[in-house]
Amino acid sequence: MSFCTHCGSSMVDDAKFCEQCGMPNENYENNANEQINEQSKEQEINQVEQQTHAQELQKEPNKGNKNHKKKGAFISIICAIIVLAIVAAIGTIYYMTRVQTNSGMVTVPVIKDTNAQAAATNLRSKGFKVQIVRELNKRKKGSFISLKGIKPGSKVNHSTKITVVESLGPGMPKNVIGKTVDEITDEVKAMGLKVEVHKVPATVKPGTIISTYPMPGEAFNAAYEGDNMHIAIASKCNKKVVPADLLGKDIDSAKQILEKVGITKYELKPRFSSRNYIDKIVGSYPALGEENLKEVKKVTLYYGVDASETKEVLTKKEHLDGINNADVRVTKGLSPIAGVWCNKGGECLYFNEMPSFVEGESTVVLGTRVGDLMNDGAKPIMISDENYLSMNNYSQDISGSILYDKKLPMNDMMKNHLLSGDTGAVEFYKGLDLPSCGNNIFSPSPGVRVCEHGKDINAENSPEKFDDQGMYKGSNKDANTGLTYKMHDFFVLVPVNTKFDELEKSGYFKGKGKNKPDFSRPFIMRRDPKLYDKTQVAIPDGVTGPDYPTSPFVPTKKNKPVPFAPAPDDDNVYYKIEEPLNWLRFDIIKTL
Structure with a gap:
C-alpha cells in the first residue's frame, strides 16, 4: 500500500490517480519504471542466458565437428600415404621391368x-x-x-x-624301335645317309623295327669304307634261330622267348653296356637272328652291366689257406669289355674275345678290326704275349692279382689300382709293370734271357754268351743292365654309373676336358704318350730287393700312375658301339 503525496489518502500501489483528490500517483511511475527495469533486467538476463545456452549449444556441435575434421584429416593422410606407396611400387616395377630392363637389353x-x-x-x-x-x-x-x-x-x-x-x-633318329619303316622314312632320309633295311627273324609282328645300327639316338661313324646305317625289321622266326627281338629284353622275358622257339640250353655272360640296356639282353652267340644253332651246344646271351657290377664281373672269389686263411677277390679275364669302342672322330678300338691262359676264363686282345685277334684264337693268350692286357701287375703267384682290402693289408700289390676302390672304374694295360730292354718288354727269365746294356739277348741271338744248357755265362756286372720303364698302352674303363666326380677330384687326370662325356654310355679312355714330357725312365743298374724302383706309368703298391692324359672329353673318349646283329648275314630288302 502507498499514500497520496497531495492529500495523504491511502491507495493501492498500482493506482494511477488518488481516488480522493484525483492527483497522479507518483509511486505508480516509479513502480512502473522499476517493473520495466526489472523486466528489462530479467529480459537481459534471459537473453544472456539464452545466448549463453545457445553458445553452449553451438560449442557442442563445433566440438564434434572439430573431432570429426581431425579424424577425417587423419584418414585422408593415411589414404594419401597408401596411394603414394602404390604409386611408388608401380613406379619401381615399371622401372625394373621397363626402364632398367630396357637399359640391359642386348x-x-x-x-x-x-x-x-x-x-x-x-x-x-x-x-x-x-x-x-x-x-x-x-x-x-x-x-x-x-x-x-x-x-x-x-x-x-x-x-x-x-x-x-x-x-x-648324321645318325639314327631316336624312338624308331617298334615303328614301321614308312613311319620313320622321312626322318631317316633327313640325315642324308644311305640306310639299308634288312629282314631279321623275330617273334614280334612282321614289319616292326627291332634293331638299328647305330643305336637309336647315336651318330654314325663308319667303321670301314662303304659302311652304312642299318635297320632291321621283323620277319617270321623258326626254331633254328636265336630270335633277334631278344635285344633289349630283360633276362626273364628273354628266357621265355627262347623257350617259345624251343631253345632250352643257354648261358648268361655280362657286357658293359649303355644305361638303356642294363640287366637287358644286348647280344648273343650265335648272333641274334642267325641260323646256325646246330654248330653250338648252347646259346650264350650277353646282358648289360654297369659300374655297380665292376668287381663282380671282373674278379672272382678265392680262399687263401695257411697264415692268411681269408676270402679274397682276384682278377680274371677282361671279356666283359669285348666289342667295338669308337670316338667321335671315327677312330675305333676292337677288343676281341679269346681264351685266357687261366682255364675256363676268357679275356680280350686289341685288334685292328672286328675278328682280328692278332692271334689265331685257338691258343690261349699268355702273359708273355706283347698284346696281353692286364688289370694287375706281374707276380709269380696269386698275390699280384688280389684286390686290396684294408682288413688284409699284407696283400697290397693292387693297393693303388682303381679296381680296388669303389668308383667302378678300372685300369687295364699292356706290359704289366715289367721293365723294358730296348723295345722289348722284359719278363724275368733268370739266366735264360738277359738284358745286357739295353740289348735283349738269349742263346739264339747271342749263342757265344750262353753255355750248352742255354744259361748266360757273361759277367754279372753286365747282366740286367740298361733296363727302363716305358709308357705302354694304358686304358681306363668307365662304365655307366661310375663315380666319376670322385675320380676327377682325386687328381687322377691331368687337367680337365671342355665337354663332359656322355655318362649314359660306357666309354674307354686311352692314354696318349704325346702329352707327356717323359715316356720312359731308367732303372739304376745293380739295384735289387726292396730298393728296386717301380714303374711310374702304372699303379703299383708304392705309387699311383702318373696323372692320366688326355683329360676325359666327349671328343676323345671311346664309346661302346652296341651292334648286336651281324648285318652282313641278312639280305638287303630296301635302301632309304
Missing part, C-alpha cells in the same frame, strides 16, 4: 660361324652366357646348327643364357 647377333664352338666363343666374347647342346643333324660333326629358342636380331636381357646347337653329325 641384341642377339647373326651367327656367321659354321663351327658351333667358334660361335659359342664369339658369343661369350660379347658378354653372353652360353651353353652348348648336341643334336643329330645331316651337317658334319661340330657344325653350328642354330640358336635354340632365340632368333638372331632379337633383343634379350643381358643375363639370358644363349643355347648353341652343335651337330653330332
Whole structure:
C-alpha cells in the first residue's frame, strides 16, 4: 500500500490517480519504471542466458565437428600415404621391368660361324652366357646348327643364357624301335645317309623295327669304307634261330622267348653296356637272328652291366689257406669289355674275345678290326704275349692279382689300382709293370734271357754268351743292365654309373676336358704318350730287393700312375658301339 503525496489518502500501489483528490500517483511511475527495469533486467538476463545456452549449444556441435575434421584429416593422410606407396611400387616395377630392363637389353647377333664352338666363343666374347647342346643333324660333326629358342636380331636381357646347337653329325633318329619303316622314312632320309633295311627273324609282328645300327639316338661313324646305317625289321622266326627281338629284353622275358622257339640250353655272360640296356639282353652267340644253332651246344646271351657290377664281373672269389686263411677277390679275364669302342672322330678300338691262359676264363686282345685277334684264337693268350692286357701287375703267384682290402693289408700289390676302390672304374694295360730292354718288354727269365746294356739277348741271338744248357755265362756286372720303364698302352674303363666326380677330384687326370662325356654310355679312355714330357725312365743298374724302383706309368703298391692324359672329353673318349646283329648275314630288302 502507498499514500497520496497531495492529500495523504491511502491507495493501492498500482493506482494511477488518488481516488480522493484525483492527483497522479507518483509511486505508480516509479513502480512502473522499476517493473520495466526489472523486466528489462530479467529480459537481459534471459537473453544472456539464452545466448549463453545457445553458445553452449553451438560449442557442442563445433566440438564434434572439430573431432570429426581431425579424424577425417587423419584418414585422408593415411589414404594419401597408401596411394603414394602404390604409386611408388608401380613406379619401381615399371622401372625394373621397363626402364632398367630396357637399359640391359642386348641384341642377339647373326651367327656367321659354321663351327658351333667358334660361335659359342664369339658369343661369350660379347658378354653372353652360353651353353652348348648336341643334336643329330645331316651337317658334319661340330657344325653350328642354330640358336635354340632365340632368333638372331632379337633383343634379350643381358643375363639370358644363349643355347648353341652343335651337330653330332648324321645318325639314327631316336624312338624308331617298334615303328614301321614308312613311319620313320622321312626322318631317316633327313640325315642324308644311305640306310639299308634288312629282314631279321623275330617273334614280334612282321614289319616292326627291332634293331638299328647305330643305336637309336647315336651318330654314325663308319667303321670301314662303304659302311652304312642299318635297320632291321621283323620277319617270321623258326626254331633254328636265336630270335633277334631278344635285344633289349630283360633276362626273364628273354628266357621265355627262347623257350617259345624251343631253345632250352643257354648261358648268361655280362657286357658293359649303355644305361638303356642294363640287366637287358644286348647280344648273343650265335648272333641274334642267325641260323646256325646246330654248330653250338648252347646259346650264350650277353646282358648289360654297369659300374655297380665292376668287381663282380671282373674278379672272382678265392680262399687263401695257411697264415692268411681269408676270402679274397682276384682278377680274371677282361671279356666283359669285348666289342667295338669308337670316338667321335671315327677312330675305333676292337677288343676281341679269346681264351685266357687261366682255364675256363676268357679275356680280350686289341685288334685292328672286328675278328682280328692278332692271334689265331685257338691258343690261349699268355702273359708273355706283347698284346696281353692286364688289370694287375706281374707276380709269380696269386698275390699280384688280389684286390686290396684294408682288413688284409699284407696283400697290397693292387693297393693303388682303381679296381680296388669303389668308383667302378678300372685300369687295364699292356706290359704289366715289367721293365723294358730296348723295345722289348722284359719278363724275368733268370739266366735264360738277359738284358745286357739295353740289348735283349738269349742263346739264339747271342749263342757265344750262353753255355750248352742255354744259361748266360757273361759277367754279372753286365747282366740286367740298361733296363727302363716305358709308357705302354694304358686304358681306363668307365662304365655307366661310375663315380666319376670322385675320380676327377682325386687328381687322377691331368687337367680337365671342355665337354663332359656322355655318362649314359660306357666309354674307354686311352692314354696318349704325346702329352707327356717323359715316356720312359731308367732303372739304376745293380739295384735289387726292396730298393728296386717301380714303374711310374702304372699303379703299383708304392705309387699311383702318373696323372692320366688326355683329360676325359666327349671328343676323345671311346664309346661302346652296341651292334648286336651281324648285318652282313641278312639280305638287303630296301635302301632309304
